[in-house]
């Protein structure tokens with residue numbers, strides 16, 4: 001559960017930093033063994049590693065950026081992301097959903 005909190009915090013911080021609209025957090029039990037943490041935001045850009053495969057790389061030592069998605073790669077059991085088509089009308093804003101799964 002601490003892992004879910006850690007990763008949710010990193011994803012929400014990123015949604016706040018890298019989008020200029022609303023964002024949401026959703027938690028979903030995947031059976032009894034995993035918890036899926038999903039964060040939607042209004043920016044359609046999908047950062048690595050959520051889109052295509054990307055190498056596991058540590059951030060340079062002393063780096064103050066790049067920590068959040070490094071932690072995702074290190075601690076999540078699974079992750080993904082997809083764009084959401086939107087009309088721009090209220091409640092259908094497009095953007096993307098990023099999700100991670102952690103062992104419950």
Ligand SMILES: Nc1ncnc2c1ncn2[C@@H]1O[C@H](COP(=O)(O)OP(=O)(O)O)[C@@H](O)[C@H]1O
Pocket residue numbers: 010014015017018019041043045046047048064065066067068069070
């Ligand atoms: N929700 C997001 N939308 C768009 N770009 C993102 C998002 N989250 C992360 N990114 C991009 O991925 C990079 C790495 O994110 P992260 O590892 O959390 O490091 P940091 O937040 O310290 O820059 C960010 O600098 C940003 O360019």
Ligand SMILES: [Mg+2]
Pocket residue numbers: 010013014066067068069
């Ligand atoms: Mg971050």
